[in-house]
Amino acid sequence: MKVLITREIPERIVEAAKARFDVTFRDEPCVGLTEEEAAVALRDYDAILLTLGDQFSARAFEMAGDIRCKVLANFGVGYNHIDAAAAAAAGVAVTNTPDVLTDATADIGMTLLLATARQAALGDRLVRGGGWKGWGPTQMMGTHVTGKTVGIIGMGRIGQAVAKRCHYGFDMPVIYYNRSAKDAGLPARQVESLATVMAQADFVVVTVPGGAETRHLIDAEALAAMKPEGIFINIARGDVVDEEALIAALAEKRIGAAGLDVYAQEPFVPEALRALDNAVLLPHLGSATLETREAMGQMALDNIIAHAEGRDLPQRVV
Numbered sequence: 001m002k003v004l005i006t007r008e009i010p011e012r013i014v015e016a017a018k019a020r021f022d023v024t025f026r027d028e029p030c031v032g033l034t035e036e037e038a039a040v041a042l043r044d045y046d047a048i049l050l051t052l053g054d055q056f057s058a059r060a061f062e063m064a065g066d067i068r069c070k071v072l073a074n075f076g077v078g079y080n081h082i083d084a085a086a087a088a089a090a091g092v093a094v095t096n097t098p099d100v101l102t103d104a105t106a107d108i109g110m111t112l113l114l115a116t117a118r119q120a121a122l123g124d125r126l127v128r129g130g131g132w133k134g135w136g137p138t139q140m141m142g143t144h145v146t147g148k149t150v151g152i153i154g155m156g157r158i159g160q161a162v163a164k165r166c167h168y169g170f171d172m173p174v175i176y177y178n179r180s181a182k183d184a185g186l187p188a189r190q191v192e193s194l195a196t197v198m199a200q201a202d203f204v205v206v207t208v209p210g211g212a213e214t215r216h217l218i219d220a221e222a223l224a225a226m227k228p229e230g231i232f233i234n235i236a237r238g239d240v241v242d243e244e245a246l247i248a249a250l251a252e253k254r255i256g257a258a259g260l261d262v263y264a265q266e267p268f269v270p271e272a273l274r275a276l277d278n279a280v281l282l283p284h285l286g287s288a289t290l291e292t293r294e295a296m297g298q299m300a301l302d303n304i305i306a307h308a309e310g311r312d313l314p315q316r317v318v
Contacts, residue, residue: 001046001308006033006054010290013297020305039063047304051075061086071307073300077101078237080210084318094318095303099157100295101287106161108286109205109235112259116231118142121280143231143256145170151201152176153194154208155184162205163188175200198225203233210237220245229256235286238263247272250279261286
């Protein structure tokens with residue numbers, strides 16, 4: 001089997017793939033396939049281990065013509081960069097990597113929550129820039145975290161992991177909005193609407209999947225419902241948020257601050273957002289631990305191996 005791996009992945013997974021397949025590696029650590037490149041890959045390879053940024057759109061499937069590929073093994077949980085309907089119509093299975101990145105992503109959510117509340121990024125810049133003149137009673141006063149209410153949008157695996165950290169680690173009352181009834185597995189209160197969470201929470205953490213159903217779920221109206229001192233955290237997908245509306249809310253101080261790990265047009269981050277002192281910005285670090293990335297790579301590879309051996313694909317989503 002000919003296998004394409006579209007991005008640089010941990011060495012242990014590289015060696016495991018080479019031991020089983022005829023593998024082509026793109027020497028691109030961060031740049032995804034264009035639609036044209038994706039179309040060629042669909043024609044030329046039996047399986048593709050791909051990730052966020054690789055544009056397997058409906059147009060890519062259409063341009064591909066005679067498709068050789070039978071499996072798109074996605075390195076990541078979210079697969080909104082793959083047109084699922086086009087894949088299904090072409091007889092191409094799609095798999096993802098759930099569970100293994102839950103804790104790492106929840107940890108980044110807490111990193112952003114704490115860093116934003118306590119102005120950690122601004123403080124780091126102050127010290128590095130030589131601007132710190134010494135300790136003072138009113139210097140860089142942030143927001144207390146312990147005991148404050150956290151509102152979680154999307155009570156899936158990652159949402160539950162964030163709720164666990166907030167409730168047991170910081171004594172935070174947890175409220176959440178989920179499209180269907182869902183037991184959070186700990187003391188928490190599900191509310192009837194997105195607006196209720198936005199209005200009642202001191203911290204709002206977004207953990208919903210990406211895709212058409214959640215695009216701009218957090219819009220100007222949702223942000224307007226937040227407390228003036230409220231802090232907004234996004235560890236989901238960038239297009240879940242209306243980025244222009246968020247920038248306006250932050251610039252006009254209609255909300256307190258934001259901590260973001262994802263952006264609408266990655267890796268592009270608007271200058272207006274980068275200029276804001278009340279935003280903590282990370283470069284999509286959610287799953288960025290060696291242990292997690294190795295586990296993700298192995299899970300994606302295991303799905304390709306299952307296909308090669310004629311078995312059911314364990315993490316098939318399409």
